[in-house]
Amino acid sequence: MNVVVTAVALGAVAEANGAAPTVVSDAYAAVKRLLDERGIDLSALERRPDSATQRAALWETLTDLGAAGDNELMAAARRLVEVIGVDAAEAGPAVGVDLNQVEAEFLRVQHVQSGGSAVIVERSRFPSGIELTDLNAGVGRGNHP
Template sequence: MDPATIVATAVAVGAAAGLTDTAKQSVTDAYAALKGLLTRRYRDVDLAQVEADPDAAAEREALAGALEAYGAADDHELLTTATELISAAARADVGAVGVDLEMVEAAALRISRVTATGTGVRVHGGRFSGDIHIEDIDAGAGDSSHPG
């Protein structure tokens, strides 16, 4: 993932974590630090749309574009803070899940190209009578072992 996308993803993770009872203080603190940096250094970048709907990919992409336009992609402290937030959310298990299915009964399952800041695909109690095909999952933002 490119730096601006990592920061936009971290904003979404932080905003979503604030909406759950499972968010730990470390996630809340990390989000406050990230938001503080963003509001001090990039005042013209609006976080409101991502904060209102953290799961909206289009909003995260728009935020990443704005961050890129204002030069935030070259801000190493901002990137470090965003990465720390994503790591804290993963440890607290509040990261976004790409696909989360429960009690699915189907002849087959095919999932392609999922990106998530936490679990890529989670299936609980699924029953399948045919093939299962899962492809190109990148669950860890900033993980250099996956192409971005």
């Protein structure tokens, strides 16, 4: 479900910038339509896509609805993240990498450029370790690590 939350936050940033390519707008509209059909209101996250609180609220709602098993929604979210990475990479810096309640054997994060925090990991577990390389935080806001 984290891919859905990330996709919505990235889509909201891309749309807020006002210059999202048609492929991004279309992919974002598809995700929003699917969420709307499931009764999920995105207005708070769209207003504050950089808010960890709003992303956590969406994650909780998706969890409560069992969205992890929603193949159509997951595919649409993955498609949105993919097209943003290709056609609207500037949407990424407002979000960075934000993981919450993830369990995996190992975490590797590379090549992150963020206007805020580069990586946030909360309530997660990686028994074999974490590798972080080539992270740039606070980009565009002076020299903040």
